[in-house]
Amino acid sequence: MLMEDEEGKKSAALLAVINKLVLVILLLVTGLIAIPFFIYLDKQPDSSNKKTADTTIPNVETSKDAVVYWTAPDTSKITDVKQKEQVMYGRELIAHTSKYFGPNGSVLKISNGLNCQNCHLQAGTAVFGNNYGSVASLYPKFRARSGAVENVYKRVNDCFIRSLNGKAIDTASAPMQAIVAYINFLGTNVEKGKKATGSGFKDLAYLIRAADTAKGSVVFKAKCQSCHQVNGEGVLNTDKTEFTYPPLWGKSSYNDGAGLYRIVSFAKYIKYNMPQGATYLNPQLTDEEAWDLAAFVNSQPRPHINTPGDWPDKSKKPIDHPFGPYADNFTEQQHKFGPYPPIEAAQKKGK
Numbered sequence: 001m002l003m004e005d006e007e008g009k010k011s012a013a014l015l016a017v018i019n020k021l022v023l024v025i026l027l028l029v030t031g032l033i034a035i036p037f038f039i040y041l042d043k044q045p046d047s048s049n050k051k052t053a054d055t056t057i058p059n060v061e062t063s064k065d066a067v068v069y070w071t072a073p074d075t076s077k078i079t080d081v082k083q084k085e086q087v088m089y090g091r092e093l094i095a096h097t098s099k100y101f102g103p104n105g106s107v108l109k110i111s112n113g114l115n116c117q118n119c120h121l122q123a124g125t126a127v128f129g130n131n132y133g134s135v136a137s138l139y140p141k142f143r144a145r146s147g148a149v150e151n152v153y154k155r156v157n158d159c160f161i162r163s164l165n166g167k168a169i170d171t172a173s174a175p176m177q178a179i180v181a182y183i184n185f186l187g188t189n190v191e192k193g194k195k196a197t198g199s200g201f202k203d204l205a206y207l208i209r210a211a212d213t214a215k216g217s218v219v220f221k222a223k224c225q226s227c228h229q230v231n232g233e234g235v236l237n238t239d240k241t242e243f244t245y246p247p248l249w250g251k252s253s254y255n256d257g258a259g260l261y262r263i264v265s266f267a268k269y270i271k272y273n274m275p276q277g278a279t280y281l282n283p284q285l286t287d288e289e290a291w292d293l294a295a296f297v298n299s300q301p302r303p304h305i306n307t308p309g310d311w312p313d314k315s316k317k318p319i320d321h322p323f324g325p326y327a328d329n330f331t332e333q334q335h336k337f338g339p340y341p342p343i344e345a346a347q348k349k350g351k
C-alpha cells in the first residue's frame with residue numbers, strides 16, 4: 001500500500017511538471033505568433049486625428065484601395081537658407097494671397113481677395129484638393145485653351161487673371177519667383193513627365209440628366225449657405241485682409257473665364273472637398289448634389305472677362321465649356337449643364 005502510494009505521488013508530481021511545461025511552451029508559441037502582429041499594428045498609420053477635419057487633414061491619407069498618394073516634401077528639410085526663405089515666402093503667398101495682392105494688399109492691389117489656397121487646399125498639397133503635385137513635372141506643356149506651350153509663370157498668372165479676377169504679376173518679381181520656387185519645390189519628389197497620384201481633381205461620373213439649378217439652390221441653403229452666405233458673398237475676417245469664408249459668386253468671386261466656372265471642375269472640387277472638412281475619403285455630397293450645386297452656383301452673377309484667344313481649335317473645347325461655338329451641334333445650354341453622355345457618345349462616334 002505504502003509503496004503504491006509513493007509511486008502514485010511520484011507520477012502525480014511528474015504529471016504536474018509535464019503540465020507546467022506544456023503550458024509554458026503554449027504561452028511561448030502564442031507569444032511568438034503575436035509579436036509580429038503587434039509590430040504590424042504599430043506600423044499602421046494613425047487615423048485617430050482624421051476627425052479634426054478643417055485645418056489639420058493629414059497630408060498622408062490612406063485609401064481603401066491602398067493606393068499611395070503623393071505627399072508634399074517637407075519644407076523643414078531644406079538645408080539651403082536662401083532657398084528655404086524663398087520657398088516659405090512662396091507658400092505664404094499661396095496661403096494668404098489676399099493680404100499681399102487683394103483689395104487691401106500690401107504688395108499690389110490687383111485681385112479680388114481670394115487666396116490661391118481657397119481652391120488649392122492646404123497650400124496646394126491636399127490629395128484631390130486641386131494640389132500642385134504635378135506642376136513641376138508636367139510644365140512647360142501644351143494647353144489647348146491657349147493653343148500654346150505654357151510655362152509655370154503663365155499658368156500662375158492665368159489664375160491671377162481668372163480665378164482671382166485680377167491682373168498678371170511681373171514674372172521677374174520676387175513674389176512670382178517665390179510662388180514658382182514653392183510650386184517647383186513641391187514637385188521635387190515627382191519624376192519629370194509623370195503625374196503625381198492624387199493631384200488635381202478626382203473623377204466624377206456624369207449624370208444621365210442635365211444638372212438642375214433649382215435642386216442645387218435647395219442643397220445650397222442646406223449645406224453651404226451657413227458659411228458662404230445667402231448671396232454667396234462669403235465672410236471677411238475681422239481686419240478685412242482675407243476671407244474667412246470665400247465668396248462663391250458676385251463681384252469678389254472668380255470670373256467666367258476661370259476653371260471653376262466649368263461645372264465639371266466645380267462638381268469635382270466640391271464633391272471631394274466641401275462642405276469644409278470633406279475629403280475624398282469622406283465625401284459629404286451625393287454625385288447629384290455636387291452637379292446640381294455646380295449648376296446653381298455657376299448660374300449666379302459674377303465678373304465677366306473677354307477671352308477671344310481661348311480655344312483656337314474649338315474641337316479641343318472641354319465638354320462643359322459654357323461658351324460656343326462648338327465643333328458639334330449640341331447647344332450652349334447642353335454643354336453648360338449636360339446631359340453629357342449623348343455629347344460624349346457623339347464625340348466617340350466622330351473619332
Ligand code: HEC
Nearest residue numbers: 114115116118119134135155156159160163254259260265
Ligand atoms: C477660384 C479657384 C482658384 C483660385 C483662387 C486659384 N486657382 Fe489655380 N486653378 C484652379 C482650377 C480649377 C485649376 C485647374 C483648371 C483646370 O484643370 O482646367 C487651377 C490650376 C492651377 C495651376 C495648374 C495646375 C496643374 O496641375 O496643371 C496652377 C499652377 C495654379 N492653378 C496656380 C494658382 C495660383 C498661384 C493661384 C493664386 C494666385 C491660384 N491658382 C488660385 C482654381 C483656382
Ligand code: HEC
Nearest residue numbers: 117118119223224227244245246247248270274275276293
Ligand atoms: C463650414 C464652412 C463651409 C461650408 C459649410 C462650405 N464651405 Fe466652401 N469653403 C469654406 C472655406 C473655409 C473655404 C476655403 C478653404 C481654404 O482656404 O482652405 C471654402 C472654399 C470653397 C470653394 C472654393 C473657393 C471659392 O470661393 O470659390 C468653393 C467653390 C466652395 N467652398 C463651395 C462650397 C459649396 C458648394 C458648399 C456646400 C456644399 C460649401 N462650400 C460649404 C467653408 C465652407
